[in-house]
Amino acid sequence: MTETTQAAAFAFTPENMERAKQLIARYPEGRQASAVLPLLDVAQRQNDNWVPDAAIRYIADMLDMPYIRVMEVATFYTMINLEPVGQFHLQLCRTTPCWLRGCGDLRQVIKDKLGIGHGETTADGKFSMLEVECLGACVNAPVVQINDDFYEDLDSASFEKVLDALAAGERPAHGSVTGRQTSAPATGLTTLTDGAGAPDVA
Amino acid sequence: MPTLTVDGIEVTVEPGSTVLQACEEAGKDIPRFCYHERLSIAGNCRMCLVEMERSPKPIASCAMPAGDNMVIHTNTPLVKKAREGVMEFLLINHPLDCPICDQGGECDLQDQAMAFGVGSSRYEENKRAVTEKNMGPLIKTIMTRCIHCTRCIRFAEEVAGVDAIGAVNRGEHMEITTLEQAVNSELSGNVIDLCPVGALTSKPYAFTARSWELTKTESVDAMDAVGSNVRVDARGPEVMRILPRLHEDVNEEWISDKTRFAYDGLRRQRLDTPYLRRDGKLQPATWQEAFAAIAEKVKASDPQRIAALAGDMACAESMLALKDLFGRIGSPHMDCRQDGAALDPSCRASYLFNTTIAGIEDADALLLIGANPRWEAAIINARIRKRWLAGGIDIGLIGPQVDLTYRYEHLGAGPQTLSEIASGSHPFTAKLRAAERPMLILGMGALARPDGAAVLGAARSVAEATGMVGDGWNGFNVLHTAAARVAGMDLGFLPGEGGRDIAGIIGGASSGDIDMVYLLGVDEIDMDLLGDAFVVYQGSHGDAAAHRADVVLPGAAYTEKNATWVNTEGRVQLGRRSIFPPGDAREDWTIIRALSDVLDCTLPYDSLGALRKHMLEVAPHFARIDEPAAVEWGQFGGAGVMDQVPFNYLIEDFYLTNPIARASQVMAECSALFVGSGAEATGTHG
Numbered sequence: 001m002t003e004t005t006q007a008a009a010f011a012f013t014p015e016n017m018e019r020a021k022q023l024i025a026r027y028p029e030g031r032q033a034s035a036v037l038p039l040l041d042v043a044q045r046q047n048d049n050w051v052p053d054a055a056i057r058y059i060a061d062m063l064d065m066p067y068i069r070v071m072e073v074a075t076f077y078t079m080i081n082l083e084p085v086g087q088f089h090l091q092l093c094r095t096t097p098c099w100l101r102g103c104g105d106l107r108q109v110i111k112d113k114l115g116i117g118h119g120e121t122t123a124d125g126k127f128s129m130l131e132v133e134c135l136g137a138c139v140n141a142p143v144v145q146i147n148d149d150f151y152e153d154l155d156s157a158s159f160e161k162v163l164d165a166l167a168a169g170e171r172p173a174h175g176s177v178t179g180r181q182t183s184a185p186a187t188g189l190t191t192l193t194d195g196a197g198a199p200d201v202a
Numbered sequence: 203m204p205t206l207t208v209d210g211i212e213v214t215v216e217p218g219s220t221v222l223q224a225c226e227e228a229g230k231d232i233p234r235f236c237y238h239e240r241l242s243i244a245g246n247c248r249m250c251l252v253e254m255e256r257s258p259k260p261i262a263s264c265a266m267p268a269g270d271n272m273v274i275h276t277n278t279p280l281v282k283k284a285r286e287g288v289m290e291f292l293l294i295n296h297p298l299d300c301p302i303c304d305q306g307g308e309c310d311l312q313d314q315a316m317a318f319g320v321g322s323s324r325y326e327e328n329k330r331a332v333t334e335k336n337m338g339p340l341i342k343t344i345m346t347r348c349i350h351c352t353r354c355i356r357f358a359e360e361v362a363g364v365d366a367i368g369a370v371n372r373g374e375h376m377e378i379t380t381l382e383q384a385v386n387s388e389l390s391g392n393v394i395d396l397c398p399v400g401a402l403t404s405k406p407y408a409f410t411a412r413s414w415e416l417t418k419t420e421s422v423d424a425m426d427a428v429g430s431n432v433r434v435d436a437r438g439p440e441v442m443r444i445l446p447r448l449h450e451d452v453n454e455e456w457i458s459d460k461t462r463f464a465y466d467g468l469r470r471q472r473l474d475t476p477y478l479r480r481d482g483k484l485q486p487a488t489w490q491e492a493f494a495a496i497a498e499k500v501k502a503s504d505p506q507r508i509a510a511l512a513g514d515m516a517c518a519e520s521m522l523a524l525k526d527l528f529g530r531i532g533s534p535h536m537d538c539r540q541d542g543a544a545l546d547p548s549c550r551a552s553y554l555f556n557t558t559i560a561g562i563e564d565a566d567a568l569l570l571i572g573a574n575p576r577w578e579a580a581i582i583n584a585r586i587r588k589r590w591l592a593g594g595i596d597i598g599l600i601g602p603q604v605d606l607t608y609r610y611e612h613l614g615a616g617p618q619t620l621s622e623i624a625s626g627s628h629p630f631t632a633k634l635r636a637a638e639r640p641m642l643i644l645g646m647g648a649l650a651r652p653d654g655a656a657v658l659g660a661a662r663s664v665a666e667a668t669g670m671v672g673d674g675w676n677g678f679n680v681l682h683t684a685a686a687r688v689a690g691m692d693l694g695f696l697p698g699e700g701g702r703d704i705a706g707i708i709g710g711a712s713s714g715d716i717d718m719v720y721l722l723g724v725d726e727i728d729m730d731l732l733g734d735a736f737v738v739y740q741g742s743h744g745d746a747a748a749h750r751a752d753v754v755l756p757g758a759a760y761t762e763k764n765a766t767w768v769n770t771e772g773r774v775q776l777g778r779r780s781i782f783p784p785g786d787a788r789e790d791w792t793i794i795r796a797l798s799d800v801l802d803c804t805l806p807y808d809s810l811g812a813l814r815k816h817m818l819e820v821a822p823h824f825a826r827i828d829e830p831a832a833v834e835w836g837q838f839g840g841a842g843v844m845d846q847v848p849f850n851y852l853i854e855d856f857y858l859t860n861p862i863a864r865a866s867q868v869m870a871e872c873s874a875l876f877v878g879s880g881a882e883a884t885g886t887h888g
Contacts, residue, residue, distance in 0.1 A: 066365030068381060075370040 005084055007047075010054035016042050020062070033065050036073050040080050049089055049147070050081040078132050086121045086128035088166050091145040095134035101141040105156045107131070113163055126167065139183040140176055149174035153186070206272035221263040221274060222250055230276045233285060233314045235292075235398045236351035237264035240454065241360060244352050247292070249314065251284040252276045260284045282318075289319040292349050295330045295374075296399070303347065305400030307413040311349065332377055337367075338384025339871040340391050340463055342408050348378055348401035354393040361456065362387040363587050363607025386876055388580035388856055391462040395445065395455070404443060406463055406868045411435075411442040419780035420447055422767050423461045424515050424760035425860065427682035428559070428581045429769025430457045434465075434761050434780035441465045441761055441781060451560040452773070458580035459872065460856065460863055465761075467866030471744045473756035474785025484754065489786065492753050493800040499736050500531060500801055503717045509535035509707040512695050513723035513741070514684035514860055517765030517777070518824070520740075520757070520790035521686065521695045522817055523805060524722055527794055530803035534698030535707055535716070538690025540726055541852060542704050543646050544654025545680070545687075547696050549836035552658065553688065554772040555582075556676035557641050558830050563589050565677065567637030569613075569630065570599040571620060571661055572849035573645025576606050577856040578683045579770070583607065596633045601647060601849040617657060617844035620648075624663045634668035641670060641677030647851040649680075659839030671835050678835075682770040683852055683859070685760070686723075689768040692821045711735040721747050722790070723757070725861050740793060742783070743861035755797075756787035759862060763789040764810060766817070766824065773830040774823065 012020055020039055027034040036059065043055040051074060060070040074080045081089070090110065094103050111117060114127050121128035137143045140152030144159065151162055151174055158177040165172040180186055205214045206221075208228035215224045220243070225232050235247035245265030252263045255273035260280060275281065293315065300306045332345040350369065355378065358367040364387040366380050378401070385393070394404050416435035423430040423444075431447035444465050446457040476492035477484040487495075500508060510528050512521045521538060528536050539545055545553045557565060562585045575583040583606060589595055590608040597610035600619045613619050613630055622628035634640040642665060648657045662678065664670075670677030682688060690696075697703050702710055704727075710716035712733040719732060723741040729750035739751035742759040760767075762783040768774050783789065788796075791813055798805040807813040818825050857873040858864050 066368075068365055068368035071381065072368045072370055076372045 005052075007052045007054050010043070010047070010052055010058045012042070012058075013046060016046050024063070032063050033069070036063055036065065036070055037077070039063070040070075040074055040077075044080060048084065050084050053082075078130060084121070084125075085130075087126050088128075088146050090127060090129045091132045091135065092129060093133070093135040093137075093141070093143045093145075094131045095138075097138035098134075098142040102155060103142040106142055106144060106154055106159050109156050109159050109163070113160060127163075137183075146174075152176045153178045153180065204268045204270045204272070206268055206270065206274060208274045209276055215268050219268045221252065221254070221261065221266040221268050221272065224268040224272075225252065225263060225274065225276055232263055232276065233318050234264055235310060235314075235349060236353060238353055238356075238396065241353060241356040241396075244356065247349065247351050248288045249285065249292070249318075251281065251288065253278050253280050285318040286320045289315055290324070293319070293323065294325050295346075296349065297329060297346050299347070300400075303344070303400040304342075304403040304408055305347075305397075309400060310398035330374060335377075335379050336382045336384070337380050337402070338386075338390065339868060339875060340405055340459060341385065341394060342403045342405040343401060344403070345377060345401055347399045349399055350376055350378065351398055352378070353396040353398070354378060354402060357393050357396050358385065358387065358390075360591070361392070361584055361587070362389045363584075364390075367393070384875055388458050388460070388576060389456055389584060391459045392446070392456045404463075406466060407443045411437050416442055417780070419761075419778050421761065421780060422775045422777040423457065424517075424685035424767060424777070425458070425460045425464060425863065426579050426581075427685055427687060427770040428453060428458075428579045429685065429767055429771075429773060429775050430461050430581055431775070432457060432461060436761075436780045439781055439784070441468050451558065452769070452771075453581045454585075456581060456584060460580075460859070460869065463868045463872075464863040464866045466868055467743070467862040467864070468759050468761060470867070471861070471865040472784050472787070473742060473744055473748060473754055474783075474787055475756060476786065477748075477751070477754035479752040484748075484751070489796070492755060493797055495753050496738055496797060497800045499718050505532035506535075507716055508533050508718040508720070509702060509710065509716050510720040510722065511536065511540065511704060511707060511724045511727075512538040512686060512690050513540050513721065513725060514686055515760060515862070516686040516690070516723045517760070517763060517790060518686075518689035518693060518768065518817065519763075519765055519810070519813055520722060520794060521690050522693050522820065523791040523794040523798075523807075523813065524720065525693060525695050526805055526816075527798050527801070527803065528720075529698075530798070530805070531801065534701030535710075536695055536701065537697055537704040537707060538687065538695040539704055540684065540724055541646055541650040542654070543649035544651075544658055544840070545649065545691055546655070546658060546838040547691055547694065549834070549838040550692070550772070551676065551678065551833040551835050552662070552838035553680050553682075553691050554830075554833060555643075555679040555681060555770040556833065557679055558771050558773075559585055562586055562641070563592070564675075565589065565637075565639050565641040566594060567596045567634050567640040568598070569623070569634060569640070569642040569664070570597070570601065570610070571642060571644045572601045572648025572657075572851070573643045573681045574601065574604050574606070574647070574851040574853065575643065575645075575681060576604065577851065577853045578645060578681055580856075582681065582770075596630075596637070598630045598633075601645070601851065604851070616846060616848035617653070617660070618846060620657065620660050620664065621844065624660050624667060626667065631664075631668060634664075634670070637668075639675050639677060640668050641679060643679045643681050645681050645849075645851065646683050647849045650852055651845070651847070651849075653842065653845045655840030656842035656844045659841050660844060662839045676832070676835065680770065685767055685769070688770060688772055689766065692768060692772075692823070693817070694820070708732065721751070723861075740790065741861065742787065743865050745861035745864060755793050756783070756785065757790040757793060758783040758787055762787075765790075766814070768824075771830040772823075772833065774827050776827060 023038045024035045060067045118131045153176045211228040213227045232250045234250045236244045245262045250263045251260040253275040335343045355367045366385045419434045423432045430453040431449040433445045435443045476487045478487035587608045598613045599610045644661045665678040718736040720738045725745040725747045737751045738753045739747040740755040761780045765777045855877045857869040863869045
């Protein structure tokens with residue numbers, strides 16, 4: 001974290017303050033510290049998808065927690081960015097299912113196309129990339145999370161298209177890029193009685 | 203009470219015990235790193251795995267509550283394999299740099315790897331390296347050695363009450379850190395003992411000695427009036443470090459940073475030869491010359507014009523010898539209350555910590571009067587915090603607001619609030635009355651003032667009016683700041699008939715009514731007020747008094763003599779000599795005994811045994827070592843009117859309260875960092 005990137009002060013906007021109060025009110029009296037993760041998320045959304053140090057202190061004060069306890073939570077989760085990230089923050093899943101289904105190729109696409117690796121941001125500040133552990137969408141592997149959206153069933157070609165569209169200022173449709181509905185079978189719908197999927201009832 | 207079987211041995215344990223405690227009860231040693239009796243349970247090191255019947259996998263015994271009819275095995279092949287596996291994982295990222303590690307020889311990881319590890323490694327990848335952290339001038343870090351037991355985090359949060367240490371990042375990247383802040387706690391040094399590996403070690407002790415080459419002496423601390431039990435580790439003529447010793451009723455297993463780290467002050471500014479002021483300058487002299495100069499002065503003076511004062515770190519033996527000497531000379535002017543506190547010798551209960559330190563845990567309401575226990579007795583403060591964490595205690599404070607590491611109600615600043623509580627018009631009185639075992643702690647900040655006697659009287663009426671004194675419970679406590687004070691009071695190092703007290707002696711010296719003052723380790727008074735008096739200073743360090751003195755007699759520091767100490771509870775404890783005093787310095791009572799010869803009023807004891815025998819005649823309770831006896835309640839304290847001046851705490855700088863601490867570079871560094879101009883506001887500024 002460099003000095004220049006850190007904001008001197010942080011405060012919630014009135015709307016976010018309202019939201020923060022609602023979040024704190026979800027927990028019993030005296031257990032306000034439970035709201036730390038949602039509040040970090042609110043702060044991150046308010047501040048270009050990253051949480052400055054000032055915001056951590058602000059939240060610590062708000063929740064009557066020691067600064068280090070908030071810091072522990074903020075550093076534990078890869079979803080909380082403690083340094084500025086690009087306009088499009090790519091989170092590439094590298095856990096086993098995505099890896100078997102070719103996340104290595106996607107990493108190469110990012111390297112070739114954007115010239116960035118793990119934890120880096122492009123010079124124009126448009127893209128940044130983080131390799132993360134399981135995003136929980138293994139049936140549609142490989143998966144890349146871009147800001148709040150999942151792009152699934154990717155391969156090099158389709159991923160390049162997504163990146164091109166983003167660079168051009170478009171919002172490509174998220175979900176499975178092969179067009180399958182959620183995690184329905186990739187080879188089309190099946191029933192229990194037909195083909196290889198049929199149970200062996202002999 | 204659950205009954206379970208451990209390796210075929212049936213044990214019954216307290217409800218709420220863990221399997222690990224049950225195993226210990228059965229005499230089975232369970233290896234562990236993260237588990238510690240005095241900290242919350244983390245269960246993250248996995249070293250304590252044992253086999254439980256009807257459980258599909260080994261269980262972490264530290265975190266598993268002991269249940270009825272459990273069958274535990276601690277010596278099966280499965281347990282052996284589990285331990286070897288855990289040990290192998292722990293050692294993956296441990297640098298194995300034992301030959302250059304200060305923990306070597308007293309390291310849990312080393313010992314347990316020897317006892318439970320496989321003896322060889324299969325790991326061929328790169329080990330991870332972790333950057334060092336700045337934890338202040340006391341704690342040295344080599345974080346690559348850390349095995350993430352989190353004992354230090356739990357200690358800081360639970361016992362010390364400062365949220366300074368935490369674990370950031372996760373998984374393989376987890377690091378223990380303070381975010382480059384020094385740990386601002388008076389108890390921070392204890393994390394060094396708690397660390398089961400060499401990740402947190404003592405900075406002042408770094409690379410100075412190996413644990414097996416040290417002579418270990420079990421002794422008692424004299425930095426404050428707690429009487430913490432310590433072990434003094436010395437090599438040759440030098441104290442290399444000071445560690446706590448377990449005493450459940452006093453310091454549990456903690457000691458304050460001053461107790462632990464002020465030992466480098468034992469080497470600096472030492473008086474190692476007698477000095478005599480000749481032509482206005484202190485010059486080295488022989489003992490004979492020094493004694494002759496004193497004898498000349500004493501013989502030329504009217505006994506009514508000489509006086510003696512005893513300081514904060516004087517041992518019982520030397521105070522008794524000096525009292526006897528002055529008795530023989532015929533002077534009634536002596537006082538051990540260096541800070542001028544209005545302690546009343548007529549009733550012993552009036553100047554003791556009657557609940558005892560362990561008794562704090564039984565109290566359910568606490569009133570602090572002019573006491574800042576965090577600085578005056580950090581160990582007692584930790585005990586109050588422990589009681590507070592258990593819940594159900596009302597704590598009120600009269601005095602300046604400070605951060606005590608627990609929440610309290612700030613009742614007021616001075617005597618007015620105290621009178622309100624005594625008269626019952628203050629709402630806190632009701633809380634004290636409603637409590638089953640209320641207690642109050644009266645600090646020196648409330649007693650060491652002109653109206654101290656009236657404050658003492660008011661505190662007594664609070665105690666009596668709120669039912670603090672009754673059957674089996676005495677909630678009236680005085681918190682002393684000096685290790686010598688209670689012994690001085692017990693032995694009667696106080697003005698005799700027609701004698702002057704400390705104010706009278708200093709005033710007399712200023713005005714010329716007192717010709718000679720004998721200072722036994724007295725360094726905390728304003729030396730300018732001694733006027734033209736002839737000053738004899740007996741002590742260990744060249745501090746304020748030695749600079750003013752006309753004759754300096756080099757004495758022994760608390761680590762250099764066999765001495766008796768009485769702590770604020772009235773607990774008599776024996777300190778033992780670890781090293782010899784430097785140069786020509788001598789044990790203090792022997793100096794006074796030798797001087798008595800020269801003055802022709804020889805004291806009737808020439809061995810420590812004989813002196814102690816005499817001490818038992820003066821104060822029979824000195825025979826009851828380590829037993830604070832219940833003392834009779836009585837009448838004490840003045841009925842006068844209290845000033846309206848707010849109370850002020852006596853200690854302005856925790857790290858610099860006595861000549862040894864002031865001579866210590868480590869303490870000076872701590873003071874500059876935590877108290878001095880460079881410090882952040884800690885809230886504990888007196």
